[in-house]
Amino acid sequence: MIDIHDSAAVERLRRQLQLDPHPLRRLRNAFYKRRLDGACAVAELPEASRERAAAELRFHTLTLERTANSTVDGATKLLFAADDGVRVESVILRSRTGRTALCISSQAGCGAGCAFCATGHSGLLRNLSSSEILDQVVQANRMLRDEGRRVRNIVLMGMGEPFHNEAAVGEALAVLGRTDCFDHTLRHVAVSTVGVPAAMERCARRFPQVRLALSLHSARAAVRQQLIPTARRCSLEELRDAVATVNELQARRQPVMVEYLLLAGWTDRPEDLDALLAWCQGLHVHLNLIPFNAIPEATDLHPTPRPEREAFANRLKARGHRVTLRYSLGADVTAACGQLARSGRSADRPLSGTECG
Ligand code: SF4
Incomplete structure (x- = not known):
């Protein structure tokens, strides 16, 4: 076909x-x-x-098996099955302003193995095809039509490291932007990565409008490598250079988004703040501070309490940085950041929980 x-x-x-x-x-x-x-x-x-x-x-490569609606914040998690039985999750995020975002997956499972992420603990099942990536957008938009909504922002922050599936992600971005297909404004698309410098630069050259988000999470090499095993493959300096290059290449004013997970005793101490400030010095970035959403697999990781998160943000702002303190949506349906499914082949698996970054 x-x-x-x-x-x-x-x-x-x-x-x-x-x-x-x-x-x-x-x-x-x-x-x-x-x-x-x-x-x-x-x-x-x-x-x-x-x-x-x-x-x-x-017209479709995925079958929508189940949906789970948050009762508190307007998030909806979508569970899809592919032809070979692997499960893929996406999350619709409805804001009070009427804007709608869609978090989509690029892989079934993920091989990056991040300690704070449910998908990372599941391992990689396989890469998704470009068609499977795009079908998440098609089916979410179909659902939203009846609500008078449409997907505005698309974030590749679901299951998988997008740059470990670079070819299919590139094909999907190209089709999203085609005027005779989705005609989706690529300025409203973000790709989140734990850091593959060469691929970040290639993406910025090919799709200068697409926003890149780097999941930094720690500017201390040893800590970062404990949280993100693949961080051993490239140094913090290489990441910093990649961010600077991407900023130069991109035809937009918005800088690379740097995602930073606040984990009690891991990434929120004064030395962590100092390291982050040093890493950011002279770099045009928008810092996004993320609360940790607990997962059963990571019993040694705990969220930084809200007052400390705010204090951390205020110290960064006081040094002149653009900072957003993010709040999680979808936690009650395990669709919040880091909670997306231990994707598997079992149809009996309860609908669980979002990831990358
Ligand atoms: S945070 Fe992203 S890259 Fe890391 S394991 Fe989860 S899905 Fe993979």
């Missing part, structure tokens, strides 16, 4: 069906912009082509 997001293959089918480009534009418009299902989109074609198009075009 032909994947609807595969423009070259769809174009070949169009020629075989001897279709004018216009009906195909109508089909894409119905599917991507009007958010209709595949059958309704195919109905935009001339009658003589519909049967074959319906038989050949594949």
Whole structure:
């Protein structure tokens, strides 16, 4: 079958069906912009082509198995199954301003093994295809249509390290930005990474509008390596250079977002603050301080209490840094940062919990 997001293959089918480009534009418009299902989109074609198009075009690569709605903050977790049975999670985040964000996954599981992250404890099952990454957006947007909402911001912060699946993530970003497909403003897309310097720079060159978020979490090498095992592969200096290069390459004023997880006794001490200040010195970044969401696998990690988080933020602000103190959404459905599923193949596994960064 032909994947609807595969423009070259769809174009070949169009020629075989001897279709004018216009009906195909109508089909894409119905599917991507009007958010209709595949059958309704195919109905935009001339009658003589519909049967074959319906038989050949594949509109979805994931099956939505379950959803879990937060009762407190408007988050909805979506659990999908792929053809081979692996589970993938996405999270819809509705803000009170009416804006809607979608956190999507780039891998089933993750091989980065971050100590604070449920997905990291599950290991990597496999990379998602670009189509599986995009189908999360399609299906979330379909759900949101009935609410009069649409996904505005897309963050690749779900399961997986996006730059460990760089090719598929690049293909997905390209399709998201295509005017005849999603036509999604890439300024509203963010990719979060634990730090793969060469891939960060490649992404910034190819997609200068996409925002990058670096999950730093500690500016002390030994601590960072305990929290993020893959941190052994590159030094803090290399990360710093990559951030500076990305800032130069990106055609936007917003700087790289630096994510920093506040963990009691690990990343919130005066020496941690000093190291972070030293790492940031002269660097144009926006610091995002994240509260830790507990996971059963990390019994030695605890959140920094809120007054200390605020004090940490205030010290950074006093040194002239842009700082956001983030609050978690979706914790009651284990959809908050770091809680996304120990994705597996079992249909019986209870719907659990978001990640990267
Ligand atoms: S935080 Fe991101 S990179 Fe680290 S294990 Fe979790 S999903 Fe993977």
